[in-house]
Amino acid sequence: MNEHRHITRLQRALVRGGVASGLLWTTAVFLATPACSSDGGGTLPEEALGSITTELTQAQRMARYAKMRDAAAARGIDHTGYLLAGIAYAETGLAHCWSEATWACQGPNSPDCGGGPVIAGASDGPCSAQQGGLGMFQFDAGTFTDTLNKYGSDVLTVAGNTSHAIDYAINMVKISAYTTNAETDAKALQWIVNFDIHNGTQRDQWIKTVTHYYNGCAPSYSCWSQRYAHYNSSLQSVIDESGLGFWVVSPCTCSAGQTQQEGCGACGHRSRSCDSTCHWGPWGACTGQGECTPGATQQQACCDCGTHSRTCSSNCSWGAFGACEGPDPAGGNQECETGEPGPCAPGILRCVSGCRTCRRIYDPQPERCDDIDNDCSGQADEGQPATMGDPPPKMAARLVDLAVPQMMGEGERGSGWAVFRNEGQLTWQRGSLWLEATSTWSEEASPLHDPDTWPAYDVAAVLDQVVAPGEEAMLPFMIRVRDDAQTVVNETFHLVDDSGAALKCPAVSFTAGVRVKSGQSPSGRASPSSPAATDSESGCSVSSARDPHPGWQWPALLLTATAVSRLRRRSRRG
Numbered sequence: 001m002n003e004h005r006h007i008t009r010l011q012r013a014l015v016r017g018g019v020a021s022g023l024l025w026t027t028a029v030f031l032a033t034p035a036c037s038s039d040g041g042g043t044l045p046e047e048a049l050g051s052i053t054t055e056l057t058q059a060q061r062m063a064r065y066a067k068m069r070d071a072a073a074a075r076g077i078d079h080t081g082y083l084l085a086g087i088a089y090a091e092t093g094l095a096h097c098w099s100e101a102t103w104a105c106q107g108p109n110s111p112d113c114g115g116g117p118v119i120a121g122a123s124d125g126p127c128s129a130q131q132g133g134l135g136m137f138q139f140d141a142g143t144f145t146d147t148l149n150k151y152g153s154d155v156l157t158v159a160g161n162t163s164h165a166i167d168y169a170i171n172m173v174k175i176s177a178y179t180t181n182a183e184t185d186a187k188a189l190q191w192i193v194n195f196d197i198h199n200g201t202q203r204d205q206w207i208k209t210v211t212h213y214y215n216g217c218a219p220s221y222s223c224w225s226q227r228y229a230h231y232n233s234s235l236q237s238v239i240d241e242s243g244l245g246f247w248v249v250s251p252c253t254c255s256a257g258q259t260q261q262e263g264c265g266a267c268g269h270r271s272r273s274c275d276s277t278c279h280w281g282p283w284g285a286c287t288g289q290g291e292c293t294p295g296a297t298q299q300q301a302c303c304d305c306g307t308h309s310r311t312c313s314s315n316c317s318w319g320a321f322g323a324c325e326g327p328d329p330a331g332g333n334q335e336c337e338t339g340e341p342g343p344c345a346p347g348i349l350r351c352v353s354g355c356r357t358c359r360r361i362y363d364p365q366p367e368r369c370d371d372i373d374n375d376c377s378g379q380a381d382e383g384q385p386a387t388m389g390d391p392p393p394k395m396a397a398r399l400v401d402l403a404v405p406q407m408m409g410e411g412e413r414g415s416g417w418a419v420f421r422n423e424g425q426l427t428w429q430r431g432s433l434w435l436e437a438t439s440t441w442s443e444e445a446s447p448l449h450d451p452d453t454w455p456a457y458d459v460a461a462v463l464d465q466v467v468a469p470g471e472e473a474m475l476p477f478m479i480r481v482r483d484d485a486q487t488v489v490n491e492t493f494h495l496v497d498d499s500g501a502a503l504k505c506p507a508v509s510f511t512a513g514v515r516v517k518s519g520q521s522p523s524g525r526a527s528p529s530s531p532a533a534t535d536s537e538s539g540c541s542v543s544s545a546r547d548p549h550p551g552w553q554w555p556a557l558l559l560t561a562t563a564v565s566r567l568r569r570r571s572r573r574g
Contacts (some may be wrong), residue, residue: 037220047117055100058241064158066244071162071250079194082219084165086235088136095119096136096158107134110156118156120144121562135161137168146206163363174211197239207447209233265289268315290316305329306354322355342373342380351448369396369423369505388423388506396424397433397495399507400472405479409517413450413480418461418510420495421472428467431498432553435461438492438509448491448512450480460493471514484518 027399056064065085072081088094095101098120105127107120117243121132121140124196133140134147154160173179174188182191196202208219210231217223254260254274261271270288275281292298292312306326310319328334334349334496336358347358357455370389373380381393388396397420405414418435422428437446440458448460455462460477467473481489494509495501 055102056095060100061094062242064088065238065246066094067158068162069247069249070167071159075163075166076189077166077193078249079244079247080192080197080240082197082235082244083195083206084162084169084193084233084237085238085242087165087214088162089168089238090231090234091138092119094136094137096161105130105132107132107482108133108148108156112157137161137165139164168214170180172209176205176209176213178212179429195209195243203232203235207235246291247373254278254280266291266293266312292316301353302355305351305356308354326351326354329356340376341378344376344378369393384505384509386506386509393505394425395420395497395503396505397508398423399510401474402510404512405514407515407517408479410481410482410485411483413452413478414514415476415478416512417474417476418493419472419474420508422467422469423506424469427469428463428473430463430464431464433473433475433503434459434496434498435477435493436502437494438494446491447482447485447489448479448514450478452477452480477514479514481514481516487516490518491512510571 043094068088069081070086070243072078072084072141077084085094087513092101095104096118097110098104098106098117099113101119105120106117107130108117109115110118118135120127120130120134121138125131126179130144131140131142132138133463134144136158138160139147139151141147147155151164152160153258169186169192170185173182173191174185176182179188179191182188195206207228208484211217211224211228212219215227215231217227239372256274256276258274259271260273260280261269262283264270264283264286266289268286269285270283272281273284290312294312294314294316295311296312297305298312298318300321302308302321302324303470306324307330308319308321308324313319313535328351329349332350336347337344338347338348338358338360340360343362344360345362346362347360350357350359352359362376365374365379367374367383367385368387368389369381369385369392371380371393372389374385374389399418400421401419402417406418408414434455436459437449437458439446446458446460449458451457454460454477459480461475463473463475465473479491490513492509492511494502
């Protein structure tokens with residue numbers, strides 16, 4: 001057979017590497033040019049005896065022997081596995097991995113080599129050609145790829161390399177011209193099992209078979225005597241180092257009918273039974289598996305911009321999905337509308353709990369007097385906020401002084417005033433501000449309406465001067481208690497502009513509360529009380545010592561106010 005030529009292809013590369021100092025073990029080998037033919041005559045040129053230097057310690061060689069022994073025992077060769085070891089010893093000095101003979105070529109990676117390359121021969125050409133035999137038995141079907149396609153990837157492991165060597169050994173014993181009663185695979189296997197190292201005839205038959213059918217050197221070739229001796233001495237070296245007892249494997253590995261279970265897959269189990277020959281049968285299918293492998297993770301999309309994940313627990317079941325999270329769309333730079341009023345309307349699109357959400361840029365704050373809806377309620381400056389904004393609104397006023405009669409009789413008229421500071425941006429013009437009774441906003445008559453002095457049914461006073469920002473303006477007014485008034489009369493007065501819009505802040509209204517003196521007849525228009533008066537008889541509430549403008553001219557004021565707004569119908573204030 002021509003397949004056996006792979007056995008010699010490592011040798012030239014090994015000799016070319018030389019014997020490095022400090023290496024741990026050396027065995028003599030024969031070198032050959034391309035393999036001898038088993039079915040033709042002729043002679044191969046004699047070549048010097050080279051040496052393979054491997055970096056295996058004795059402990060490592062014993063471990064390698066053990067793997068070959070166990071692989072052979074699994075095929076029924078329970079005490080003569082040393083025959084196979086003798087071949088590997090002769091071919092590569094038991095080196096299987098390139099790290100064990102680093103001057104050789106590097107083959108494909110193997111799990112038995114720590115993920116590194118197996119040893120590869122190089123007599124077919126340079127290492128870059130990738131045409132050498134692989135592993136300690138040097139299997140070679142051409143290129144590395146050809147070899148793997150022919151034998152399978154298990155040829156890269158010690159056990160697989162040994163298993164293929166067993167197949168090869170059975171076949172060469174079967175076809176050998178030197179063996180007897182080995183004409184079938186079963187008989188050839190039994191011939192190997194029954195081999196007796198102390199039987200000189202059997203030993204001679206084995207060495208001839210290996211030299212001829214494994215190495216390719218026929219008896220008629222000049223290489224015969226040297227290679228016969230090499231394989232014979234290699235076999236003896238294995239026996240001397242390991243001992244025959246090392247290769248004996250109990251014929252019974254279990255008790256007939258015994259069963260065995262082990263874990264498999266995702267928390268599953270499988271079983272096998274001991275057959276009648278006291279050997280374990282194959283493992284059955286893996287059953288009872290969970291839904292996942294412990295530690296595995298799973299991730300999936302959630303909502304419209306997020307993902308969440310879960311982890312497989314030790315009992316092979318999925319845990320709960322974690323929080324749904326994800327990156328902001330467009331890197332957090334996409335604008336949107338929140339649907340909220342005021343400054344809370346603009347937003348940035350975010351991924352919140354995995355969902356696309358428009359988050360406002362501005363958060364609601366306490367209202368300030370600045371024409372801005374600071375609290376995003378839908379109204380700016382509601383509640384007359386006292387804190388001024390920067391800049392302030394166009395129109396803003398603060399009540400700084402107030403005088404209102406506190407006690408009046410039925411039908412009695414009294415005078416008062418309110419002083420407001422202009423805290424807005426615009427200058428107040430004459431006639432641009434009115435002091436309006438708020439009871440009229442609900443279509444009711446003011447309980448303090450004075451028909452003789454009010455410019456309109458709902459306006460108690462009208463600004464009669466120009467007031468720049470920061471300046472103050474006094475608004476004098478008259479009030480009259482109705483004839484049918486009872487106990488206490490209240491009215492809230494609010495500043496509005498000439499369009500009828502109410503000013504909102506910071507303090508633009510006040511409430512006049514008048515106690516009604518029962519049983520007292522009207523006395524006509526009352527004179528303004530002194531700002532300094534504080535006794536109850538004065539009937540006047542004064543917030544600070546401020547005199548009204550001297551020389552009031554009510555008729556002139558009434559004429560101006562009436563001309564501005566007597567006939568004007570105002571809408572309800574908000």
